[in-house]
Amino acid sequence: MKALLAEYTVFDNPAPAHEGRAMLRVLKESFENCGYEVLVPESGRGSFEDELRRLAPLSDIGLVIAPDHQLSRYTKIIEDLTYNIGCGSMNVALCANKRITGSVLAANGVAVPAEVTEGLRVIKQTYGCATENMRLSDEEPGEGEFGQEYIRGENISVSLIGSRVVGEACLYFTGAGPLVLSVNRQNIVLKDGVFHYEGGETPVEHPMMEEIIATARKAATVLGCQGYVGIDMVVADRPYVVDVNPRPTSSLVGIVEIMDEEIADLLVRASHGHAPEEVHLNGHVTFDRHSQVVRS
Numbered sequence: 001m002k003a004l005l006a007e008y009t010v011f012d013n014p015a016p017a018h019e020g021r022a023m024l025r026v027l028k029e030s031f032e033n034c035g036y037e038v039l040v041p042e043s044g045r046g047s048f049e050d051e052l053r054r055l056a057p058l059s060d061i062g063l064v065i066a067p068d069h070q071l072s073r074y075t076k077i078i079e080d081l082t083y084n085i086g087c088g089s090m091n092v093a094l095c096a097n098k099r100i101t102g103s104v105l106a107a108n109g110v111a112v113p114a115e116v117t118e119g120l121r122v123i124k125q126t127y128g129c130a131t132e133n134m135r136l137s138d139e140e141p142g143e144g145e146f147g148q149e150y151i152r153g154e155n156i157s158v159s160l161i162g163s164r165v166v167g168e169a170c171l172y173f174t175g176a177g178p179l180v181l182s183v184n185r186q187n188i189v190l191k192d193g194v195f196h197y198e199g200g201e202t203p204v205e206h207p208m209m210e211e212i213i214a215t216a217r218k219a220a221t222v223l224g225c226q227g228y229v230g231i232d233m234v235v236a237d238r239p240y241v242v243d244v245n246p247r248p249t250s251s252l253v254g255i256v257e258i259m260d261e262e263i264a265d266l267l268v269r270a271s272h273g274h275a276p277e278e279v280h281l282n283g284h285v286t287f288d289r290h291s292q293v294v295r296s
Contacts, residue, residue, distance in 0.1 A: 001035065001036050001037070001060045001061075002036065002037045002038075002039055002058060002059045002060050002061075003031045003036040003037070003038050003039065003059060003060065003061050003062070003063070003264070004038075004039045004040075004052075004055050004056055004058075004059035004061070004062040004063070004064075004078070004082060005024060005027050005028055005031065005038055005039070005040055005062075005063055006040065006041050006048070006051070006052055006055075006062070006063070006064040006065070006066075006074070006078075007020045007021075007023060007024040007040075007064075007065045007066075008020070008048055008064070008065060008066035008067065008070065008074070009065075009066075009067075010024055011041050011043055011048050011051070012043075012047075012048050018290045018291060019250050019289075019290070019291050020065065021291075022250075022253045022290075022291030023065060023248050023250070023252055023253060023291070024040070024065075026252060026253055026256045026263070027063070027248065027252075027263065027264065028040070030256065030262045030263045030264035030265075031264040033262055033264070034262055034264045034265050034268075036060075036061075036264065039055045039058065039059055040055075041055065048066075048074070049073075049074065049077065052064065052074060052077045052078065052081075053077060053081065056077060056078055056080075056081035056082040057081050057082065059082045060082065060083065061082060061083045061084075061085050061268065061271075062078040062081075062082040062083065062084055062085070062086075063078070063084070063085050063086045063227070063248075063267070064077075064078050064086060065247050065248055066247075067129050068092070068095065068096040068127060068128070068129055068245070068246075068247075069096050069127035069128075071092045071096065071246070071247060072089045072090070072092040072093035072096060073089075075087070075088070075089040075092050076089040083271070084227075084271075085227055085267045085268055085270075085271040086226075086227040086228065086246070086247060087162070087225050087226050087227045087228075087229060087246035087247065088224065088226060090224075091223055091224040091225055091226070091246060092246045092247075094223055094224075095223055095225070095244045095245070095246045096127055097126060097127060098124065098125070098126055098127070098128070098146075098243065099115070099126050099146055101223065101243075101244055102115070102148075102241075104222060104223065105219055105222060105223070105241055105244075108218070108222045109218075110215060110218055110219050110222065110241055111215070111238050111239065111240045111241065112240055112241050112242070113148040113149045113150075113151055113234070113240055113242060114148065114149045115146060115147065115148055115149075116147050116148065116149050117147060118138075119138055120136065120137070120138045120150060121136070121137070121138070121147040121148060121149060121150055122134065122135070122136055122147065122148045122149070122150050122195075123135050123136075123137055123139070123141050123145055123146070123147050124145065124146065124148065125144055125145050126144050126145065126146055127144065130197050130243075131188060131195040131196060131197045133145075133194075134194070134195040135193050135194045135195065136150055136190060136193050136194075136195070137193055148242075151234045151236050151240055152234075152236060153234040153235045153236030153240070154185065154206075154234070154235045154236075155185065155186040155187070155188045155232070155233075155234060156183060156184065156185060156186065156204070156206065156212060156232075156233045156234075156235050156239070157183075157184045157185075157186055157200070157230050157231060157232045157233065157249070157251060158180065158182075158183050158184070158212060158213060158216035158230070158231045158233070159180075159181040159182050159183075159184060159202075159228070159229075159230055159249065159251050159252070159255060160178040160179060160180055160181065160216060160217065160220050160225075160228075160229050160230075160231065161178065161179045161181060161227065161228055161229070161266055161267060161270045161275055162178045162179075162220050162221075162225045162226040162227060162229055162270065163176045163177075163178070163179070163226060163270045163271075163273045163274075163275050164226055164270070164271055164272065164273045172271070172272045172273040173273060174273035174274070176273060176275060177217055177221065178216075178217050178220045178221065178225075178229070179266065179270060179275040179276065179277070179278070179279070180213055180216070180217070180278075180279075181255050181259070181266075181279055182202045182203045182251065182255050182259075182279075182281060183202070183203055183204055183205075183206065183209065183212060183213065184200050184201065184202040184203065184204060184251045184254070185200050185201050185202070185204045186199075186200045186232070187199050187200050187201075196289075197250075197289055198288065198289050199250075199286065199287050199288035199289050200250070200251060200254070200286070200287060201254070201284065201285065201286045201287070201296075202251055202254045202255055202258075202281075202284070202285060202287075203258075203281050203284065206235065208235060208238075208239065211238065211239055212233065212235060212239050215231075215233065215238075215239040215241065216231040216233070216239075216241075219231050219241050219244060220244070223244060223246075225244070225246050226270070226271070227246070227247075227267060227270065227271065228247060228248045228249075228252070228263075228267065229244065229245060229246050229247070230244075230245040230247075230248075230249035230251060231243075231244055231245075232244070232245070250287065250289075250291055251287075253287055253291045253293055254285040254286070254287045254293050255281070257283075257285050257293050257295070258281045258282050258283040258284070258285055258295075259279055259280065259281055259282075260279070260280040260281075260282065261276070261279050261280065266279070283295055284296050
């Protein structure tokens with residue numbers, strides 16, 4: 001069995017590649033532990049898209065990680081040429097647009113920060129990753145940006161694996177809800193009005209744990225996410241969903257360090273609707289923005 005693991009930043013965007021390399025490394029190790037031969041795009045042979053088209057037909061399964069605004073296009077290639085174990089391309093496209101994502105979630109009873117057009121507010125890109133150019137300001141948003149209310153609270157993320165809900169749904173849909181891997185704390189700091197991601201820790205306990213998990217599961221289900229997904233929240237009087245990442249996120253490198261199960265096995269089983277009911281975490285880790293993991 002061959003698995004195609006394609007991480008865009010490692011191939012084509014060296015600036016944030018430390019995070020991409022770490023995710024690719026732990027995924028590659030896990031798939032190899034599960035008996036797969038792992039194929040990865042090779043630089044110098046063409047574009048990232050060229051490599052996907054070359055390697056996908058040679059693979060039994062495929063998973064691509066890329067910036068959200070590009071992920072849908074690359075995922076569609078995987079879907080057309082092999083068996084995708086990540087989120088579906090249409091659902092990825094929905095999640096990539098933060099304004100539409102917020103509107104869909106709000107319409108389905110999931111709390112999100114309100115969109116605001118004046119005063120001090122969080123300004124973020126409609127299409128963007130993590131805290132990229134996200135700031136607290138009363139200035140007018142630039143092209144491709146919008147404003148949301150600033151909610152003071154704890155920065156929490158929930159890492160999930162959704163079972164098959166689209167694509168080969170007639171074959172693999174079981175109705176099983178998303179599998180929760182962990183609840184994580186994100187270290188996001190505000191410096192000179194600009195938000196910066198500095199890493200995080202996992203797992204964490206929280207007095208509102210049940211509501212946090214229920215909100216994350218509902219958000220992923222409403223948006224039709226399958227495969228690995230990270231739900232970012234600000235937890236104040238209740239959990240507010242601020243971002244949905246339909247792909248492996250930086251928390252992955254910490255989770256695999258303390259999880260008994262193989263992430264590769266979970267992803268493949270979930271893609272056929274057979275994820276377990278729970279996973280087993282042993283210990284606690286912190287990780288920095290360079291994906292360096294420390295047991296604590």
